[in-house]
Amino acid sequence: MSKTLNKIAAGCVAAVSVGAALLVTAGPAAANTERNGYLETSEFGLYYNSNQGGCVFDLMSSDWNFYNNLFVGPEDCAGRNRVTNDDTASYRNRDTYTWKVATDPNLAGLVGSLPPGYAGNASLNFKNKITSATFLD
Numbered sequence: 206m207s208k209t210l211n212k213i214a215a216g217c218v219a220a221v222s223v224g225a226a227l228l229v230t231a232g233p234a235a236a237n238t239e240r241n242g243y244l245e246t247s248e249f250g251l252y253y254n255s256n257q258g259g260c261v262f263d264l265m266s267s268d269w270n271f272y273n274n275l276f277v278g279p280e281d282c283a284g285r286n287r288v289t290n291d292d293t294a295s296y297r298n299r300d301t302y303t304w305k306v307a308t309d310p311n312l313a314g315l316v317g318s319l320p321p322g323y324a325g326n327a328s329l330n331f332k333n334k335i336t337s338a339t340f341l342d
Contacts, residue, residue: 233256239265242278249304249319251293253284255326258295260284265300267339270310293335295340297324302340312337 223302244250244263260276271290298319308314
């Protein structure tokens with residue numbers, strides 16, 4: 206009986222060790238890159254300057270109010286650490302979903318749609334007036 210218990214205990218220890226190793230390995234791969242100042246695949250980016258220039262505010266999920274958000278990125282990018290709200294000149298959609306932007310919080314005011322793969326400058330109605338964004342399923 207004790208040999209059986211020892212084998213069961215050894216098996217449990219091995220299973221826990223493998224599980225812990227898998228969790229440690231999965232950590233960096235599962236890291237969230239949203240709002241890191243670099244526009245990766247599956248993200249929507251709002252840029253400080255026209256023609257996708259300057260720092261970027263990169264989103265993977267809806268943001269209903271940009272008042273507390275900052276443009277981030279390399280130290281030399283234009284607009285770094287400026288508040289994103291009402292300060293966006295261009296955008297790029299690297300997501301597979303259509304994104305909507307609006308001139309007021311909670312997707313109110315003027316609303317525009319940006320399809321997957323779209324990159325362009327904000328129109329006069331939206332330039333330096335965007336306050337919220339969400340994606341459509």
